[in-house]
Amino acid sequence: MEVFHYTDVEAKDAEEGASKLTVRWLITKKMGAENFAMRLFEMIAGGYSPFHSHPWEHEVFILEGEGLAISEEGQKKFRAGDVIFIPQNSKHQLKNDGEKTVRFLCLVPYTNDERPGQHLELRQKKNSANV
Amino acid sequence: MEVFHYTDVEAKDAEEGASKLTVRWLITKKMGAENFAMRLFEMIAGGYSPFHSHPWEHEVFILEGEGLAISEEGQKKFRAGDVIFIPQNSKHQLKNDGEKTVRFLCLVPYTNDERPGQHLELRQKKNSANV
Numbered sequence: 615m616e617v618f619h620y621t622d623v624e625a626k627d628a629e630e631g632a633s634k635l636t637v638r639w640l641i642t643k644k645m646g647a648e649n650f651a652m653r654l655f656e657m658i659a660g661g662y663s664p665f666h667s668h669p670w671e672h673e674v675f676i677l678e679g680e681g682l683a684i685s686e687e688g689q690k691k692f693r694a695g696d697v698i699f700i701p702q703n704s705k706h707q708l709k710n711d712g713e714k715t716v717r718f719l720c721l722v723p724y725t726n727d728e729r730p731g732q733h734l735e736l737r738q739k740k741n742s743a744n745v
Numbered sequence: 746m747e748v749f750h751y752t753d754v755e756a757k758d759a760e761e762g763a764s765k766l767t768v769r770w771l772i773t774k775k776m777g778a779e780n781f782a783m784r785l786f787e788m789i790a791g792g793y794s795p796f797h798s799h800p801w802e803h804e805v806f807i808l809e810g811e812g813l814a815i816s817e818e819g820q821k822k823f824r825a826g827d828v829i830f831i832p833q834n835s836k837h838q839l840k841n842d843g844e845k846t847v848r849f850l851c852l853v854p855y856t857n858d859e860r861p862g863q864h865l866e867l868r869q870k871k872n873s874a875n876v
Contacts, residue, residue, distance in 0.1 A: 649854035723780035
């Protein structure tokens with residue numbers, strides 16, 4: 615069993631196409647988590663993730679702050695305590711339109727890719743991530 | 746895309762062997778999450794989960810409060826912002842030894858069982874859950 619504070623894990627710049635967004639890979643395959651990864655993102659005021667889609671889902675929990683969750687159907691406001699489920703292959707973007715930093719967990723499976731987990735491991739090596 | 750507050754989901758008593766512990770199943774297969782489920786637990790002062798093991802891992806994030814994470818190697822203190830990874834088949838228990846309610850996310854895969862997801866669906870029907 616591992617117990618550690620999220621700030622013990624280094625924050626790295628998130629993926630290309632994102633702005634003012636960092637990611638900490640908290641629980642990964644390296645730790646023995648074979649099925650899904652837990653990441654914590656920090657998005658400062660004005661930050662955003664790219665508007666994109668991919669063949670894996672996101673399970674998101676908003677820890678702090680507020681912003682907009684955007685999909686092809688429109689946009690919804692989010693705030694601390696909100697849960698966001700983004701299905702596979704569904705276009706999405708998160709934006710911080712508030713004044714405080716948004717902190718959120720975003721979990722992704724090590725499956726549903728041509729080679730399970732490959733997209734995650736490759737991006738980890740490049741110090742980038744999928745939001 | 747789904748956006749909702751965690752309190753929009755009903756809290757139910759957690760599994761047998763637990764005390765002062767409720768669970769909200771936030772993201773499940775029913776919503777289209779095929780790989781893993783997101784649950785939010787609330788453990789009031791003095792509460793605990795059973796000391797047990799099972800063939801699926803837990804990915805835990807402590808949202809509020811403090812307590813003890815117990816394994817066969819001993820116990821570790823946890824507090825808000827802590828991450829806990831409990832590997833498959835590893836005995837574990839969480840206890841609230843503080844005065845405030847502990848709130849935590851605990852995510853579990855829909856795999857690594859004799860019949861993937863079966864343990865979760867059966868327990869959901871019985872209004873109980875695995876911590």
